[in-house]
Amino acid sequence: MRQNKYSAGKLTVEIVMILLAVAFFFPLYLTFVNGMKTYNEVITSTVALPHAIQFKNFATVWKQLNFAGVFMNSLIITVASVAGILIISSAAAYQLVRTPGRVSQIIFMMILSSLVIPFQTMMVPLVKVAKDLHIINTLYGIIMMYWGFGIPMALFLFHGFIKSIPRELEEARISTAAGRPGYFSGYCCRF
Amino acid sequence: MTRTKLRRIVTYAAFVSPALLFFALIILTPFLRAILYSLQDWNGISSHIRWAGLDNYRKIMSDGPFFKSLWFTVKYVVATTILVNAIGLMLALLLNLGLKTQNVLRTAFFLPYVIGTIIIGFIWQFIITQLFKEIGAGTGWALFAKNWLSIPGYAFWSLVIVAVWHSAGYFMVIYLAALQGVPKDMLEAAEIDGAGRWKQLWHIVLPLIRPAMTINLFLAISNGFKGFDLNFALTKGGPFGSTESLALHIYLDAFTKNLFTYASAKAVLFFVVLSAVTLVQVAVMKRREVEL
Structure with a gap:
């Protein structure tokens, strides 16, 4: 069948879809990354990566929520x-x-x-x-x-x-x- | 009565009665009581219950906020139903072409649906109030410089965007399942007869996935009407009650204003509206489905 051939058109669709999926996934990534920042870092920039990876927030939440x-x-x-x-x-x-x-x-x-x-x-x-x-x-x-x-x-x-x-x-x-x-x-x- | 017949009845009862019991206890009793409450006047606490007849319903007719939230809900249902189905179907069609990464992509688009709506609401509240501000400052676009959640029109579309982002993947999965049921030989026959991609899609694929459309439209409409968590977590009905969905409106009436019976009357009206809309939709769509 013609449809099974991998053409240039399909490659374009593939790339567009991957970009779209990344955009779709972005809010979840953002949540995770900001979880590892200090409060000041979050306020200055939400997109930037944390200066130092630290899991203090997770530990606090674990205790406070009685997770x-x-x-x-x-x-x-x-x-x-x-x-x-x-x-x-x-x-x-x-x-x-x-x-x-x-x-x-x-x-x-x-x-x-x-x-x-x-x-x-x-x-x-x-x-x-x-x-x-x-x-x-x-x-x-x-x-x-x-x-x-x-x-x-x-x-x-x-x-x-x-x-x-x-x-x-x-x-x-x-x-x-x-x-x-x-x-x-x-x-x-x-x- | 013979022994075998008695035994049959006992077996039948043993199998069916648990389901009936919990149905009666958790669904039927509260539902009938809701109708009963809607005809009474009671604040939920005092021991005195006054019979009110149709007073509650008459009062609703001149209740501005109720109709405001009804209007909001209808707009919200129309917007989300169209967008979620259009985007879900588009994603399903594209991810059914045989792309190399399609399994990973399908998972990625479905992922938001796995997270609870309350949490989704908080995540997006953060994104809209923080990230959008930064985008606005960085690019200078006026669109992002405003606080979306504090302007009625923008708050409405924020809710729609988040709802679509959250559930488009779920609708995609249902469409994908239907697309995989479309026989390949039929498409091949159409191709030999000279039908192009678009003609195949319009005349063969779309009619054959009608059952999935019926289900998806039903789900989108009834989920839209019942929308509560997202409004609660993202906007709390604000600004100025402009994004108060019917469900949230009823909840606030009942549990923060203690208008138990009045809220019950609204809830009964809500039930009538929702069941009328969905029954008509399913009946109309069912008639247009084609048998293979």
Whole structure:
């Protein structure tokens, strides 16, 4: 094919794109470089390289922010919420696909349509609900909220995906494995 | 009821109920309560809740700042949707030509998206107030000599530029995935029939990536309407509330002015506007998609 030849035009495009990428990357570079400067250096010139490379700012921030502790919180929230979303919504999507009928249809459409609700609509009463459930200002509280907000999108993606797995594959497996739940945990998830 | 049927129902419930429970608790209850609050008069603290009927909605009709932020949000959505899709599609087309460095370039353009919007806001606040001043002093260009964040028109475009810089790479990735699904033999057939690069792009590639356009427009519109973090971190809605997005406006009403129920009414209106716009957009675009 002609398109695969490396012509002069392509070289021009390549160079332009590299320059563009450098421009795109510049703000991130700037952040990093200024992180290594002293306050006076930043004020006199933001673009200039630091006179001497020093990591004092990073050390200060590490201590002041209690970075390790805060990062641990983020890590716990991320791991727990992603794991929860995956387990809860894949299980639900599996049953909703494999048990067609009005009930499944209604549940799926109801959860899916909540994707258009902006967060700000639910934000104010959510605080109240969280207070009522005594999960406000707790790690597990925010994890549960992430579960709630993550489920619709994950369910939608899993639903489409499970539909594409041929049924015959599954039936052959169920007869040899330990029924539906056993099939789901042992086999379906591996796709 | 036979034993197998009972077993089936129990299994079904066991699989579906966790999702339903969290959906009901975290999404459905707050949503229904938002509608309920919007019909009441309550400051969020006192135990006395007064039934207000449609008073909140009537009050909104004469609320200048609300319509100001609605107008800002609409302008912002139009500008970011067009720019993010145009630039994303252009990047995707160029990075699909088979350049030698295209994998590195794709990563570079996607990189800003990985960083949280709040941090992006602070980085750019620094760039606009510090670096732009230096550029202005160095080159003498009047454009950079001003403080962009303190002039309403400039503050608007600062937000748009930062938003586009932040998410163009993400839209590029979706377009790239769609471009890779365009069959090569079709393009070759068109080339044999004498179609040039532009004709191929216009008559074959663009119609075939319509589904990606539907998704991208939907994402751009709904993200634009929901924009909060960037306005919060970069301009705080200023100068003079000229860059206050709807989401930020509602947040300020609810949590700094303690107008819980009034903010809820605005939030419900916000939901109606957003769902109407996105549903119309998806319905219109879906009808124009072509099947391969």
